Amino acid sequence: MSDPPVLLVMDLAGTFAFALNGALTAIRAAHLDIVGVITLGVITAIGGGIIRDVLLGVLPPATFVDWRYLAVAAGGGLIAFLFNRWLTRFTSLIDVLDAAGLSLFAVTGAGKALAMGVGPAQAIILGATTGVGGGTIRDVLIQRIPSVLSSGLYAIPALVGAALVVVADIGGVNNVLGVPVALGAAVVCFLIRVVGLHFGIDAPKPPGTGPEGSAASADDGD
Amino acid sequence: MSDPPVLLVMDLAGTFAFALNGALTAIRAAHLDIVGVITLGVITAIGGGIIRDVLLGVLPPATFVDWRYLAVAAGGGLIAFLFNRWLTRFTSLIDVLDAAGLSLFAVTGAGKALAMGVGPAQAIILGATTGVGGGTIRDVLIQRIPSVLSSGLYAIPALVGAALVVVADIGGVNNVLGVPVALGAAVVCFLIRVVGLHFGIDAPKPPGTGPEGSAASADDGD
């Protein structure tokens, strides 16, 4: 794993990306007011980390002990509320922010799980859970099927990003060509997610369920 | 903060109010049978406190250690089931009970968070989370957009009530004119919520989203 400062910066960046994403989702998909917008931004931003910390038994969660997470989350929500009209011009921004949060949290989540001494498989799953957790709570609250279920390439890049961190940790590798492993793993996760979104790549459907099986994933990538 | 007996009575009163509210919601909005009615009443009543205790790391939660919470929650659900036809006459009762539970739990939740030694901002957020938590789980289970997202004046009174408790605690004030601070803070929270409901006050909508932005909050206050 890379050193803590890199992880902290990545964690706060992921918090900010998910806060913007959650708040913009609240505006576009659910037409909420300022309280709903900021609340959904904050929940999306800190939900994944809270699930991770509860499962690791790190209580109260880092979000509550360290005020910077709450400040960045609330600030992101407020910025999305104020500059909503301007941000709307970038049509795929909401998906890019989601991919950024997913990638950053999958990597930092796996790193924190390793630091708590859990096994490799558990660290990968907890990392992916951190990445998909906030967005899943967001989708449940506004009554959408969560992306982690409906979008083929959502859980997979998170698992890949987390696995890269775990493999590097086992191998004792901190940097590759001067780039911290954590940063590289997040970039890989991000690229898989964005490429999958752009080309509409789906994971295989169950045998025998026919083309109507694509309905659930088609309304994703909102 | 006021003394423990006041907090315990307020906590049990909030449990009872949310149990009635959750059970009546199960009857009116979701047409559930006796098991569904009592289950939703109990979950609404103890959900907020469980979220608070999990986040504080107080496990098992107070609800499970102290049988009085479960008894009051189940009793409230049963009373709502039995006297449903009579209670239906009071058309706004379901909203008033929700406002009562919100106010009482925001205040007692902030008090418990302070007693566990978390910081002021964290205590305010945990108090508000205690207040809105049970109703949010209730709404998710019966597939409604949670009030905390869709209703402008739902999170705000909870934050105000919790903040009054925290400010009084910092100032070392326990009573104002003989009234315990906790009770006064709950009354303030309750009045903001009820006045907001009565006059249909909404928080500002994002700039540029137009009048259709009010759709989500219009179907609140069921």
Next chain:
Amino acid sequence: MSDPPVLLVMDLAGTFAFALNGALTAIRAAHLDIVGVITLGVITAIGGGIIRDVLLGVLPPATFVDWRYLAVAAGGGLIAFLFNRWLTRFTSLIDVLDAAGLSLFAVTGAGKALAMGVGPAQAIILGATTGVGGGTIRDVLIQRIPSVLSSGLYAIPALVGAALVVVADIGGVNNVLGVPVALGAAVVCFLIRVVGLHFGIDAPKPPGTGPEGSAASADDGD
């Protein structure tokens, strides 16, 4: 209570049953792809145990410490995905698997709660919560009213199964006619659930809500 090996086998059997059920539900009710199918299978399989362990303060949950649960859950999801077309022939299989998971987890959950030293009432509720937890998360994620709310005989058999375990524990009884109490309690729970499903038995509706009150439970038993 019976001895640990029996409980472990029952716990893994419940995990497998819920994994198959969750994955088949993902295919039939939500038309998800392979990632969504396995994810919903795993969440359904380990969700109840995670809720139980969080509430008991046993963190990280057994699911993460013991790799067998994750392996059985993922394997069950994969088997359901691969043999979906063949499994579909057994029309009530999805309900039978749900009843099996409910029964096994209610019993093992109550046993684990007792082993952690909580009181009898708490052990019964935590056992039932373990049984209904995974299915409730499954239903919330795919936007159905959870069975625990809409189906009269879902929470009740779970409470009965858990109560039998607690009563036997208080009485110091481990076996009845050579059959471990845990196994017998699970069979009782399973039979109540399956008989209730088969005959469409519902718990009483609130007085005065009329026949339209049956709408919510009619679409259960999918």
